[in-house]
Amino acid sequence: MAGSSTYPGALDDFAEASPTNLGDDDSTGRTHSERHDDVEAALEAVQSELGLDPAGSFATVRARLDDIDSGGGGGASIGLEAVFMMMGA
16 A cells, blocks of 8 residues: 555544645645545555445445444344454454
8 A cells, every 4th residue: 555544543634735736745745646645545444444345235334333223233143242352352
């Protein structure tokens, strides 16, 4: 991964204004292409964190998480305690 991302440990901040001229650095010292690399790294971090098909049989990830919050289990065939144990939490 060429760029840098702090996700999932923290949210990335892309609020800095891009440089006016393509070859110039922005206010954080990053070039235009480095900023693209940073966004790519952040997207890869999100994909890595969520894995493949995070919505499962639900329409959205939010719907799955809402189901878990309401005690439905999120479509999982194992209990949340087992999931947390597998994650080392």
